[in-house]
Amino acid sequence: MRAAPLHGTLYTGRVIVTIDGVAASGKSSVASGVARALGVPYVSSGLLYRAATLLALEAGAPLDDARALLTHLRAHPLRLEALAGGNRLWAGERELTDELHSTRVDQGVSAVAALPEVRAWVDAQLRALPEPFVAEGRDMGTNVFPQAGAKFYLTASPRVRAERRAQERPEDVPAIEAALIERDRRDRVQSAPAPDARVIDTGPLSLEGVIGTILAALPARSA
Ligand SMILES: Nc1ncnc2c1ncn2[C@@H]1O[C@H](COP(=O)(O)OP(=O)(O)O)[C@@H](O)[C@H]1O
Numbered sequence: 001m002r003a004a005p006l007h008g009t010l011y012t013g014r015v016i017v018t019i020d021g022v023a024a025s026g027k028s029s030v031a032s033g034v035a036r037a038l039g040v041p042y043v044s045s046g047l048l049y050r051a052a053t054l055l056a057l058e059a060g061a062p063l064d065d066a067r068a069l070l071t072h073l074r075a076h077p078l079r080l081e082a083l084a085g086g087n088r089l090w091a092g093e094r095e096l097t098d099e100l101h102s103t104r105v106d107q108g109v110s111a112v113a114a115l116p117e118v119r120a121w122v123d124a125q126l127r128a129l130p131e132p133f134v135a136e137g138r139d140m141g142t143n144v145f146p147q148a149g150a151k152f153y154l155t156a157s158p159r160v161r162a163e164r165r166a167q168e169r170p171e172d173v174p175a176i177e178a179a180l181i182e183r184d185r186r187d188r189v190q191s192a193p194a195p196d197a198r199v200i201d202t203g204p205l206s207l208e209g210v211i212g213t214i215l216a217a218l219p220a221r222s223a
């Protein structure tokens, strides 16, 4: 059953929406907008993979060495602050948020995210967060929160995504597009729409249009 948008309504007690999708498809911007409309936080799972990658790069640890990475993560506990307006990521007293979207983290993160031990570690962090929230990433609707009441998967062409990302990165559009295509390839194993997810091509839509499409598609209580 389709129901009216729920602006301002506070759901209680469970994960209500998962928003997965390819790189730079709009997941965090859309998740933030949906979460604010619903009056709940959103959770950016990619920040945990990015933080693990940054710490490994800083330590000079090989990005395919799961044991070294987990030792490092245990020594530097990470904390995801799931604010509706924008997530923040801390390692102890140090805030990492502004360092997590660099080109070197972009390039390394898929290798770190491919390690099953790291994925299990991230999943445990996410499942420990207090519900309700909107969760965004690659496998929120498939692996981490399969019980979610409403699931979405965002796509857009590589060129559209690169043009958007070019507003946020120092590289030019063709370089960003090539890097996005490569990251999509490396992420393919951990990124597929859940069978019950609604796929939305964000290319022809505005940010507000995507948020509105999701809000309009939510069931009355995400039951
Ligand atoms: N129609 C749209 N849908 C989603 N994001 C859009 C749209 N148009 C522009 N954007 C912009 O695209 C950029 C990338 O979005 P972001 O939320 O960072 O994506 P992701 O979390 O998937 O990497 C942001 O600057 C966002 O505002």
Ligand SMILES: Nc1ccn([C@@H]2O[C@H](COP(=O)(O)OP(=O)(O)O)[C@@H](O)[C@H]2O)c(=O)n1
Binding pocket: 022, 023, 024, 025, 027, 045, 046, 047, 049, 050, 109, 110, 111, 113, 114, 136, 137, 138, 139, 140, 183, 187, 190
């Ligand atoms: N649930 C998730 C979220 C992110 N990731 C990994 O983390 C990387 C960064 O994700 P992100 O959502 O922060 O960044 P964008 O891909 O949106 O730029 C992805 O390229 C994946 O390798 C994942 O494997 N599973």
